[in-house]
Amino acid sequence: MPGFHPVRVTLADTCTRGGSQERAARSAASAGRRGLAIEAETPPRDVDLARKSPLSRASMPPGRERDVSATYDLVRSSFGPNAAKYTHSHGHADTEALARLVAGLAPRRGDWVLDVGAGAGQTGLAFAAAVARVVALDLTREMLQETRLNAAARGIRNLAVQQGGAEALPFDAGSFDIVVCRRAAHHFAAPAQAVLEMARVLRPGGRLAIVDTMVPEDDEIDRQINAIERLRDPSHVRDRRPSEWRALVTGAGLAVADMEIGYYDAGSATDLDAWTARIGTTPENVAELRRLLQAAAPPLAETLKIELDGAEIHFALPRLTLVAVK
Numbered sequence: 001m002p003g004f005h006p007v008r009v010t011l012a013d014t015c016t017r018g019g020s021q022e023r024a025a026r027s028a029a030s031a032g033r034r035g036l037a038i039e040a041e042t043p044p045r046d047v048d049l050a051r052k053s054p055l056s057r058a059s060m061p062p063g064r065e066r067d068v069s070a071t072y073d074l075v076r077s078s079f080g081p082n083a084a085k086y087t088h089s090h091g092h093a094d095t096e097a098l099a100r101l102v103a104g105l106a107p108r109r110g111d112w113v114l115d116v117g118a119g120a121g122q123t124g125l126a127f128a129a130a131v132a133r134v135v136a137l138d139l140t141r142e143m144l145q146e147t148r149l150n151a152a153a154r155g156i157r158n159l160a161v162q163q164g165g166a167e168a169l170p171f172d173a174g175s176f177d178i179v180v181c182r183r184a185a186h187h188f189a190a191p192a193q194a195v196l197e198m199a200r201v202l203r204p205g206g207r208l209a210i211v212d213t214m215v216p217e218d219d220e221i222d223r224q225i226n227a228i229e230r231l232r233d234p235s236h237v238r239d240r241r242p243s244e245w246r247a248l249v250t251g252a253g254l255a256v257a258d259m260e261i262g263y264y265d266a267g268s269a270t271d272l273d274a275w276t277a278r279i280g281t282t283p284e285n286v287a288e289l290r291r292l293l294q295a296a297a298p299p300l301a302e303t304l305k306i307e308l309d310g311a312e313i314h315f316a317l318p319r320l321t322l323v324a325v326k
C-alpha cells in the first residue's frame with residue numbers, strides 16, 4: 001500500500017511473517033518471545049490511530065478522518081464503562097457458536113490469528129487453544145483489560161492484546177493466517193478501509209471471517225433495524241446487507257469462500273431489557289425502542305421475530321457469517 005508505514009507497537013516486531021522455515025523457527029522460539037505472554041504486555045496504549053496513522057490520512061477523503069475520530073470516541077464511551085458485561089453476555093460467550101466458528105475455519109497448530117474488535121476476548125480466546133498465537137485488537141482499553149482477565153482466568157498464555165483501530169492495523173502485511181472479526185464491524189467508521197486493512201495483514205491464502213449483525217436487502221427494513229440499533233447505542237454505524245459485505249470483501253481483493261445467513265443464538269430470543277442494559281441505553285431510548293418494537297409492522301416483526309409477552313419484549317437479530325480467502 002503506497003505511503004503506508006505501519007504504526008510500530010509492541011507486537012509489530014513479533015508479527016512480521018516470513019516463509020515456512022522462518023515460521024518453524026518462530027514457533028520454536030515463541031515461548032519466550034517478548035510481548036506475547038500476557039504478563040509481558042505493556043498496558044494498551046491510548047493511541048488515536050485515526051489521527052496518527054499515515055494510512056488513514058493518505059486514503060481517507062477529506063472530512064472522513066474526522067468522522068473516524070468521532071466514531072472512535074463514541075465507541076470508547078459506549079464500551080468502556082460496560083466492558084465487564086461482555087464477559088458475561090450469553091450471546092457473546094456462546095461456546096457452541098464459537099466452537100462452530102473455530103471448527104469452520106479448521107485452524108492449524110502453527111497459525112497466528114488476529115481478532116479485530118475483540119471486546120472481552122471471547123472469540124480470540126476460543127481460537128487460542130487451537131493455534132500458536134492470538135492477538136486481540138480493540139479500540140477500547142477497558143475491553144482489553146477484560147480480555148486479559150479472561151485469558152488469565154482460563155490459563156491462556158498465547159494471547160496478547162493490542163489497542164488499535166480496525167481502520168489502521170498496526171501490523172505488517174502478511175502477518176496472520178486468520179483474521180476474525182465477530183460482532184464488531186457494525187461499529188466501524190470506515191468499513192471499506194477496515195476490510196482493506198484486514199486483507200493486508202493476512203498472508204496469501206489466509207482467511208478472513210466476519211460475523212456480524214446484518215439487514216436484509218430491503219430498504220425499509222434496513223432503515224428500521226439500523227434506526228433501532230442507533231437508538232440503543234450511539235456508537236452503532238451500520239448493520240450491512242449481504243451484498244454490501246460481498247462488495248467490501250471482493251473490493252479488498254479477497255474471494256468469498258462461504259456466506260451463511262441466520263440469527264444469533266440459533267434464533268433464540270434476545271430480551272430487550274438485557275440488550276439495552278448491556279450497553280447502557282438511556283431510559284428515554286429504551287422507552288422509544290419498546291414503542292417501536294411493540295408497533296412494528298409485520299415485515300419488521302417477522303424479520304426480528306418479535307415476541308411480546310406482557311411488559312417483556314423478545315426478538316432475534318439477523319446474523320451474517322462470511323469467510324473469504326486472500
Ligand SMILES: C[S@@+](CC[C@H](N)C(=O)[O-])C[C@H]1O[C@@H](n2cnc3c(N)ncnc32)[C@H](O)[C@@H]1O
Pocket residue numbers: 075076079086092093116117118119120121122123137138139140143164165166167181182183184187188189
Ligand atoms: C460487541 S464488542 C465485540 C465482541 C467480541 N468480538 C466477541 O466476539 O465477543 C464490539 C467491540 O468492537 C470494538 N470496536 C468498535 N469499533 C472498532 C474499531 N474501529 N476498531 C477496533 N475495535 C473496534 C469495541 O471497542 C468493542 O469492544
